Amino acid sequence: MKRTPLTIEWSLLGLIHQQPMHGYELHQRLSNAEGLGLVWRLKQSQLYALLSRLEARGYLSATLESQEPRPPRKVFSLTTSGRDAFLEWVQSPVSRGRDFRMEFLAKLYFAHLEGKTTVQHLLERQREACQNWKAAQEAEADTSREAAPYQWLVYQFRIGQMQAMLDWLDTCEQTLFNLTPEDRENEPS
Amino acid sequence: MKRTPLTIEWSLLGLIHQQPMHGYELHQRLSNAEGLGLVWRLKQSQLYALLSRLEARGYLSATLESQEPRPPRKVFSLTTSGRDAFLEWVQSPVSRGRDFRMEFLAKLYFAHLEGKTTVQHLLERQREACQNWKAAQEAEADTSREAAPYQWLVYQFRIGQMQAMLDWLDTCEQTLFNLTPEDRENEPS
């Protein structure tokens, strides 16, 4: 019954982590591309449904704020368990390539708000994960080299996507910290 | 009510296009990675549900083949409308980057079976689509260059993924036709 939230829900938790908010405000922040709007697109109706679910699962608690004569605002805050879960999420890399496009971009956004060390740690761990995954695909590709051209192409595709992600992780580091690639090699930790 | 099939369903139509088949056989072909198994993973139960839907939508027709004492096989063939729809699908590029990973790989597989000209046409059209999409993202990226670093990174990510796809399309052409890049430049059409 109480399963882990899925990708968009984490972003909602992340926004509320910055500051308690009601549904309408969340919707505006997501829509008015302050960055995140590029990644998520969410209908109001779905938003309210997600918030109810997160409340039911104990990640959020709500207080009503009367606004006569408008409908009262339902202001959500993170519970302790919600905050813990979010902080855990924001620091852990995504494990499958297909989760990169939306979920990792969201993590990066929030990790950046958490501070320099959090982003750097996330980037480092994600790089490792991608490298492992890429290596596994390369091993598979080798076994199908001449025998099965279609399969080989599928692996090549995945490897290419992974390599692009790895390159992009470097770009992130350089952009967010104004580092050159040499800096990263010479000053690890 | 009669909307277009979604990605996996096209693959089922494609397999049946090769030769009429019953559900169990389809499941085997998809599982026993003859290439496609790498891309799709499908539970038996869902497979039968999809087949029923395709039949209801008029893309498939079924005939029963008694196999005493086993349950009779339900052998599906493409209807005319099913065949037309499939051939249209297999020749048209995917329009969004996120559809590349599964849907385009499936198209490639079936286009290859249709023959050399079909693949080549598909690759060419897909390359164009990717280039346009990439150019659009590059234009967006320029507008956010210094102002919004996170947005810029999002665009860079997409551009990188797109570039990797374009490179991979070249790899496909070289692998399937044993062409060097120069050949493609010198002998277009």
Next chain:
DNA sequence: GGCCGCATGTAATCTGTTACATGATTCT
């Protein structure tokens, strides 16, 4: 008068996932 902004939702439908159900035969 009509549309936009504020602020909340419910309901219906579609799709995907998981588990369960049946029942004979052949392999170990």
Next chain:
DNA sequence: AGAATCATGTAACAGATTACATGCGGCC
């Protein structure tokens, strides 16, 4: 005796998408 193969499905539930519903106040 128990597992795998052949061959079909149904049922229940979770999640996403879309449409619909309400109601006031301010702007053009």
